[in-house]
Amino acid sequence: MELELIAEQGNNPRDDSRRIQSAINNLAAAGGGSLHLRGGLFQSGPILLRSQVYLIIEEDTVLSFIPDFDRYGPVWTRWEGVECWAMHPLIFARDSENLGVKGSGIIDGNGKAWWDFLRQSRKEGRREPKHPFEERLAALNPTYRTQPSGGGGRELQFLRPPLLQFFNCKNVEIFDVHLQNSPFWNTHLVYCEQVHIAGVTFQNPHDGPNTDGLNLDSCNQVHIERCHFDVGDDCLGLKSGSGEDGLRVNRPTESVLIENCTMQGGHGGIVIGSETAGGVRNVTIRNCQLDETDRGLRIKTRRGRGGTIENIQLENCIMRGVLCPLVINCYYGPGGPPPEDPIFSRSPQPITVTTPLIRDIRVHSLKGEDCKAAAAFIVGLPERPIENVHIEDCVFTLSENTDHPPSEAAMYRGLPLPAGRGIRLRNIRHLQVKRTTVEFPARTQEQKEPFLIEDNVEDLSIEIETSVPQV
Incomplete structure (x- = not known):
């Protein structure tokens, strides 16, 4: 009809x-x-x-x-x-299907x-x-x-x-529309399954507070393709509840395919967290282009958030002018207590049900051009290191002209300042890097160290070439 x-x-x-x-x-x-x-x-x-x-x-x-x-x-x-x-x-829909x-x-x-x-x-x-x-x-x-x-x-x-929320819905389609100027998050899907989003533009001014583009919240079987994001906060977020309430619900976001999307502006391009209590798993991101987002692939969590983040794959993506193309951050600060709180301690803390776990992250054929703050930031917890990170066939080119210090690579609390703009590593178990290049500007007095190995990095396998171009 x-x-x-x-x-x-x-x-x-x-x-x-x-x-x-x-x-x-x-x-x-x-x-x-x-x-x-x-x-x-x-x-x-x-x-x-x-x-x-x-x-x-x-x-x-x-x-x-x-x-x-x-x-x-x-x-x-x-x-x-x-x-x-x-x-x-x-616009709201609850307990509905085929819409x-x-x-x-x-x-x-x-x-x-x-x-x-x-x-x-x-x-x-x-x-x-x-x-x-x-x-x-x-x-x-x-x-x-x-x-x-x-x-x-x-x-x-x-x-x-x-602006748009589907709550506990099945067989959801969002096609081609232009969604702009949301009061809060632009589009929010909660407890949904079998979702297809294609050709949509998510747009908010860059100073709009908390104006994420699209957030998948404890959803499964989601396909996102050919969408454009230009927003005031994270472009595309994958979440699954926060703390004890998220553990009570215990519903992951899983089986997500994100492909052929473009992202312009925003605090992060593809972001997992910081609400991760139900877990996020089996996510593939491929053939996307990110221009001047603060971060590229961004995993953010901390003690008290809980959940397992696993089997995340990033393939054939280009990131230009971002602060940091790859961020895996277990010391995420915003909304948290002061840096001296035990949540941000650099010493091992007791493992509880709200201690997050990150494992099985694969980044393949990532080209990070004109990286403003750092090449990558991979920092786990001392009591629960990040497990099994594979970085293959990637190129990170650091910006020659930048006003952003390496500390802006990730929004963290409780950590010391980094020693340089290379790939920062802390609390990781099994990191494999193959056929990857970190390129530093020739005309700089900064430390040209591709890896900044700080503490508790075990089973590290590196095949990396440091390139200093002649300008």
Whole structure:
């Protein structure tokens, strides 16, 4: 069944929420079909998508969301790795199947009002809920003060919504649309399976707080292809819950294929973590191009996050102008305690259920050009070193002109400053490097050491050539 809505013309503000939601409900009641939005600008509050229904945003059409915080009432979801009550996503689907969002038009989250409100709250130094929409969530989440946060502002209970969220859904398709200006994460898939995302543009301004592009959260059987990312935080994230709550749910993100994507800007290109309690495994990333993201392949976790990250493969990727192409970081700092906390200790700590484990990482045919801070950062925990890392047929070329010190390769706490811009290694068991080159600029006084072996690196096999080009 096909339904069509034509945008109303005129300059007067209007609200198309009821028209859109009524059409979706009618399609669902009739057994499913597609709702086509065409002909200009639609303005809406939150939308609930249903099983067997596809929302189609046609060319030259914009679906724009009204930034009235009170309209996005509480829903039970997962927010920064913890199940809780948070604001209703702009487009939301729960416990549904055979559904999706398609078309060559634009979905605009009008995020600026949300970002400005958060910035003002931080400028005021607020650490507690104040406004009615915050106090309402605080009352529903009585233990929020003890819940972990990745830095999005849980202490305020201003739990901003993603632009698009599918929660516990099956057979999800997102094709070709342009998704921009999300209040929080752009697109968030939680507990979903059999997902196909192709030809989508995820776009947010580079200063938009916590505006990740696409986050897969305890999902499986996911194929992402031919997508473009240009966002204010991580481009594409793989997550599985945080700390004790993530362990309770215990659902991994697994069986993910990411290919032929481009990434421009953002704190990380393909990012695993930092919410990893349920584990992330069996991920293949191939034939992607990253330009000026802060990091390339970025695995970030720390004590207390938990989970096993394993069988991650990066193949035939090009990264240009990034701070550091390859980061595996078990001392990830943001949202954590001060550097002197035992979480960031360089001494072995007791192994618990919340001690993360990283193993079986293969990086093949990676070309890192104009690396601004360092070639690579691979740092595990002393009590649980990273296991089985294979780097083959890679080239890392360090930038000749850079204002970024080696310490900016990864966002960490508790570690000493690095000695140079080579491949930093600490707490690793079995590292094999073959046919790999680290190229340093000729006109530099810095240390030209390809490997910075700091502590507790066992079973190291190296076939590496240090190249100093003549400029």
